[in-house]
Amino acid sequence: MSIQDAPSLSLHCGDCPIRHRAVCARCEVDELQHLEEVKYYRSFEAGQTVTWAGDKMDFVASVVSGIATLTQTMEDGRTQMVGLLLPSDFVGRPGRETAAYNVTATTDLLMCCFRKQPFEDLMLRTPHVAQRLLEMTLDELDAAREWMLLLGRKTAREKIASLVAIIARRDASLKLRSPQGRMAFDLPLTREAMADYLGLTLETVSRQISALKRDGVIELQGKRHVTIPDFDRLLTEAGDDNDGGYLA
Amino acid sequence: MSIQDAPSLSLHCGDCPIRHRAVCARCEVDELQHLEEVKYYRSFEAGQTVTWAGDKMDFVASVVSGIATLTQTMEDGRTQMVGLLLPSDFVGRPGRETAAYNVTATTDLLMCCFRKQPFEDLMLRTPHVAQRLLEMTLDELDAAREWMLLLGRKTAREKIASLVAIIARRDASLKLRSPQGRMAFDLPLTREAMADYLGLTLETVSRQISALKRDGVIELQGKRHVTIPDFDRLLTEAGDDNDGGYLA
DNA sequence: ACAGAACCTTGACCCAAATCAAAAGCAGTC
DNA sequence: GACTGCTTTTGATTTGGGTCAAGGTTCTGT
Numbered sequence: 001m002s003i004q005d006a007p008s009l010s011l012h013c014g015d016c017p018i019r020h021r022a023v024c025a026r027c028e029v030d031e032l033q034h035l036e037e038v039k040y041y042r043s044f045e046a047g048q049t050v051t052w053a054g055d056k057m058d059f060v061a062s063v064v065s066g067i068a069t070l071t072q073t074m075e076d077g078r079t080q081m082v083g084l085l086l087p088s089d090f091v092g093r094p095g096r097e098t099a100a101y102n103v104t105a106t107t108d109l110l111m112c113c114f115r116k117q118p119f120e121d122l123m124l125r126t127p128h129v130a131q132r133l134l135e136m137t138l139d140e141l142d143a144a145r146e147w148m149l150l151l152g153r154k155t156a157r158e159k160i161a162s163l164v165a166i167i168a169r170r171d172a173s174l175k176l177r178s179p180q181g182r183m184a185f186d187l188p189l190t191r192e193a194m195a196d197y198l199g200l201t202l203e204t205v206s207r208q209i210s211a212l213k214r215d216g217v218i219e220l221q222g223k224r225h226v227t228i229p230d231f232d233r234l235l236t237e238a239g240d241d242n243d244g245g246y247l248a
Numbered sequence: 249m250s251i252q253d254a255p256s257l258s259l260h261c262g263d264c265p266i267r268h269r270a271v272c273a274r275c276e277v278d279e280l281q282h283l284e285e286v287k288y289y290r291s292f293e294a295g296q297t298v299t300w301a302g303d304k305m306d307f308v309a310s311v312v313s314g315i316a317t318l319t320q321t322m323e324d325g326r327t328q329m330v331g332l333l334l335p336s337d338f339v340g341r342p343g344r345e346t347a348a349y350n351v352t353a354t355t356d357l358l359m360c361c362f363r364k365q366p367f368e369d370l371m372l373r374t375p376h377v378a379q380r381l382l383e384m385t386l387d388e389l390d391a392a393r394e395w396m397l398l399l400g401r402k403t404a405r406e407k408i409a410s411l412v413a414i415i416a417r418r419d420a421s422l423k424l425r426s427p428q429g430r431m432a433f434d435l436p437l438t439r440e441a442m443a444d445y446l447g448l449t450l451e452t453v454s455r456q457i458s459a460l461k462r463d464g465v466i467e468l469q470g471k472r473h474v475t476i477p478d479f480d481r482l483l484t485e486a487g488d489d490n491d492g493g494y495l496a
Numbered sequence: 497a498c499a500g501a502a503c504c505t506t507g508a509c510c511c512a513a514a515t516c517a518a519a520a521g522c523a524g525t526c
Numbered sequence: 527g528a529c530t531g532c533t534t535t536t537g538a539t540t541t542g543g544g545t546c547a548a549g550g551t552t553c554t555g556t
Contacts, residue, residue: 078401124375134378137389190503239324
């Protein structure tokens with residue numbers, strides 16, 4: 001996969017880490033210079049909350065490093081994760097005052113933030129940025145719909161395989177490689193977080209991971225480090241077409 | 249609810265039916281005149297397919313009248329509905345060549361189409377339209393995430409109540425009223441379509457509808473016409489906060 | 497090294513929803 | 527009116543994943 005084809009978040013620029021600067025190749029850097037003056041960084045420790053649903057949220061941001069989750073809860077405590085934020089992902093909604101979801105850091109997290117007002121002003125001035133944001137939002141919508149198929153129709157085993165495949169894909173993409181053959185990486189989520197993402201209980205997650213391990217679909221070193229001997233096999237277990245390209 | 253507050257699809261204009269012209273109040277009509285020359289109508293009979301996932305799709309469109317569904321399928325035939333298109337809803341993705349989902353008319357359907365190329369040109373020229381489209385896409389994303397909570401964590405009874413509440417809300421919105429108290433409308437979907445939307449089987453849908461009827465949460469005249477004696481009661485059954493504002 | 501706290505695994509049992517099966521309602525239409 | 531082909535309801539049975547419970551691992555701080 002070339003840098004041109006890499007999933008791009010062209011909202012990064014300036015002193016952001018190398019990968020973000022690299023994908024910036026696709027955008028007009030000049031326009032983004034306007035954001036330099038309103039850009040700032042925030043870091044969070046693992047477990048810290050970035051925003052609570054309903055709170056005032058006066059910034060938009062993208063993840064520089066670490067992992068955050070986006071969750072929804074019902075009054076009785078049932079929770080469903082609705083998004084996983086990996087490096088280069090964007091969070092926040094222009095034109096909305098309050099956060100719609102709980103955003104929580106699951107690892108140490110560094111975010112690159114822009115105050116909302118200047119960001120919106122920039123969007124109005126530069127159609128290119130608005131265009132890019134639309135593209136990103138449409139990608140997220142596709143991912144959400146793919147997830148609806150998973151939540152509504154897949155078995156527990158397929159759900160786990162799908163999640164592992166998605167993490168594998170994202171990990172490969174961060175390394176600017178295409179996902180195939182043998183791969184190794186860490187699961188960035190606890191069993192409970194996986195359960196919340198997949199609409200399962202943590203016990204079922206644990207059991208199905210054990211089953212996939214027993215059947216040789218995945219290998220485990222410790223609780224979190226995974227090796228996938230055959231990515232296509234994993235996709236078959238996930239019930240996916242082997243060409244699926246959704247990302248989060 | 250005033251016309252100003254009505255959920256707006258400001259992409260309609262000209263000779264579109266009254267409601268769409270009404271909500272056009274929020275947009276600069278002049279800009280949209282550019283689209284008149286590339287606008288055309290297509291009608292479909294109930295059951296007809298608008299697009300197949302993977303097919304070339306050279307237009308974007310919005311629903312004028314009737315109902316369409318957006319579905320995803322796995323190879324073995326399991327299907328999950330990922331969107332319900334009611335009058336004023338938009339479908340199609342600027343910047344993508346092929347359809348990502350099956351779009352099917354479930355009633356007779358009239359769509360207002362724009363060829364993709366001229367539409368994209370207009371978007372580049374008029375930030376206002378791109379802005380509006382971004383807003384709409386973000387709304388759809390919120391709705392999709394709300395649906396993820398439903399699919400992942402709600403019981404069958406809650407799912408049915410949620411679906412009825414959503415249809416009630418949308419119906420009220422088409423009539424420019426706010427959803428409350430006693431309401432009556434037709435379910436635009438078969439039991440099977442509801443099942444595909446909710447991640448259930450059609451038998452479970454039927455049973456839960458019977459149960460809600462028995463418990464006085466809904467009243468049924470025939471198979472499809474529903475009366476809701478108390479909208480708040482319905483929302484409680486749906487497990488929703490009673491202020492939820494998502495739409496589709 | 498040890499205590500305590502997370503986090504994870506496994507087992508036994510249970511239940512909500514799926515599956516299998518049959519019949520009833522309903523709309524065309526010949 | 528009765529034949530045909532839906533859609534819907536209802537019943538009986540099965541089952542995948544939830545719930546409850548007990549241990550085991552790994553990590554952290556002292």
